[in-house]
Amino acid sequence: MNSLKTMYKELGVSEEVFDFCEKIAEDLTDRFAKIDETAEYNQLKVIQAMQKNKLSEAHFSPTTGYGYDDIGRDALEATYADIFHTEAALVRPAIQCGTHALAIALFGNLRPGDELLSPVGRPYDTLESVIGINPTPGSLAEYGVTYREVNLKEDYSFDYEGIKAAINEKTKLVTIQRSKGYATRPTFSVEQIGELISFIKGVKKDVIVMVDNCYGEFTERIEPTDVGADMAVGSLIKNPGGGLAPVGGYIAGTEKCIENASCRMTCPGLGREVGPTLGLNQAFFQGLFLSPTVTAGAIKGAIFAANIYEKLGFNVIPNSVEPRYDIIQAVSLNSPEALCAFCEGIQAAAPVDSFVKPEPSDMPGYTDQVIMAAGAFVQGSSIELSADGPLRPPYAVYFQGGLTWDHAKFGIMMSLQKMVEKGLVKLS
Ligand SMILES: *Cc1c(COP(=O)(O)O)cnc(C)c1O
Numbered sequence: 001m002n003s004l005k006t007m008y009k010e011l012g013v014s015e016e017v018f019d020f021c022e023k024i025a026e027d028l029t030d031r032f033a034k035i036d037e038t039a040e041y042n043q044l045k046v047i048q049a050m051q052k053n054k055l056s057e058a059h060f061s062p063t064t065g066y067g068y069d070d071i072g073r074d075a076l077e078a079t080y081a082d083i084f085h086t087e088a089a090l091v092r093p094a095i096q097c098g099t100h101a102l103a104i105a106l107f108g109n110l111r112p113g114d115e116l117l118s119p120v121g122r123p124y125d126t127l128e129s130v131i132g133i134n135p136t137p138g139s140l141a142e143y144g145v146t147y148r149e150v151n152l153k154e155d156y157s158f159d160y161e162g163i164k165a166a167i168n169e170k171t172k173l174v175t176i177q178r179s180k181g182y183a184t185r186p187t188f189s190v191e192q193i194g195e196l197i198s199f200i201k202g203v204k205k206d207v208i209v210m211v212d213n214c215y216g217e218f219t220e221r222i223e224p225t226d227v228g229a230d231m232a233v234g235s236l237i238k239n240p241g242g243g244l245a246p247v248g249g250y251i252a253g254t255e256k257c258i259e260n261a262s263c264r265m266t267c268p269g270l271g272r273e274v275g276p277t278l279g280l281n282q283a284f285f286q287g288l289f290l291s292p293t294v295t296a297g298a299i300k301g302a303i304f305a306a307n308i309y310e311k312l313g314f315n316v317i318p319n320s321v322e323p324r325y326d327i328i329q330a331v332s333l334n335s336p337e338a339l340c341a342f343c344e345g346i347q348a349a350a351p352v353d354s355f356v357k358p359e360p361s362d363m364p365g366y367t368d369q370v371i372m373a374a375g376a377f378v379q380g381s382s383i384e385l386s387a388d389g390p391l392r393p394p395y396a397v398y399f400q401g402g403l404t405w406d407h408a409k410f411g412i413m414m415s416l417q418k419m420v421e422k423g424l425v426k427l428s
Helices: 004-010 015-026 027-054 071-083 098-109 129-132 160-166 190-203 257-267 279-310 335-346 405-421
Strands: 088-092 115-118 146-149 171-177 208-212 229-233 251-254 315-316 328-332 370-374 384-390 398-401
Touching: 004 015, 004 251, 015 279, 015 315, 027 071, 027 279, 027 405, 071 088, 071 251, 071 279, 088 257, 098 129, 098 171, 098 208, 098 229, 098 251, 098 257, 160 190, 171 190, 190 208, 229 257, 251 257, 279 315, 279 328, 279 398, 279 405, 335 384, 335 398
Parallel strands: 115 146, 115 171, 171 208, 208 229
Antiparallel strands: 088 251, 229 251, 315 328, 328 398, 370 384, 384 398
């Protein structure tokens, strides 16, 4: 009666899909135990930082106006600095998203005549405008900051010779993106990033290294700032907000880099001293507290999907057995019908807007139509279960998130259910 199978059936998952998925989930037990261990370690790291900063109810009180003497904001930033093992941090609702945080870190620390280097190929799409790779009003290029990039080698390893040749007297800041984002290269481990940083600092000691840490937080026991990065930067509506932060971004780094960034975040002279938190501190702290387990649930969902779709013959990146350093999963579904069915399933399993059917549509900045599924409590939140993909071969869906493993599992089962119903895959 109240068996899992019956409950899933009531929600639209057939017995055939349930049995197929349940078998795969069972085989992942040992792997999931390792992920839980990482979450446990990071949970303790977060609690340790909160205790060290004597977090108390007083820190949750809202400030308004200038936000002078906001003790909650100061404690939050000190807590982030302790987790990332940095001298300082900025964690603010006034940082609108990950791109904004990255832009603040870059503009705050670069000056006219300086050069920015990406030694890992083209950065995330939205940074092209910030850097001025696409001519854009207000870009770094307009302020006389030049840009250079060195692509990864064909086997996705670092092109050390090329990187050495690209570093020159103007090179001031190096940006390294941890997650693959929407590229096809693998995501770098923190250890790999550490090797790259050592090499770069060996060539030029005083260069600033910034890591775009989006989607990577708490997937490992260490963060890029533990291996020499001067700044780690990310979004609070991804991993570290734990699904509870309704907005925000963070930069954790050296005192000097954070001071420079803060003068760009507000303005020279005001820096970190202003910034009302408007009652959001509790959500930021509580989301951070939940983040290690939320991130673990999202990684489990990604691995579960990789195993299901690889077994059915689809190309999955990362594959079913590779180690994970972020929460993103790509599946090449090979047809527009399968891509749409997948997204319909994710949407149908959502707690919010489950009754909506996602449709492909034109998007500004994209040449092909894009389909997106998201039924989130926070708009655009990608730590919540979401999926999207452009309607072009190989019809790859990129998906990530799930505030709980159980929801991620249900969403993926529904994606398969829709594909089975439409005759796009056969389970036996
Ligand atoms: C999400 C993301 C960003 C920033 O995106 P926002 O939508 O502005 O938060 C930057 N880099 C990577 C790798 C990302 O995944």
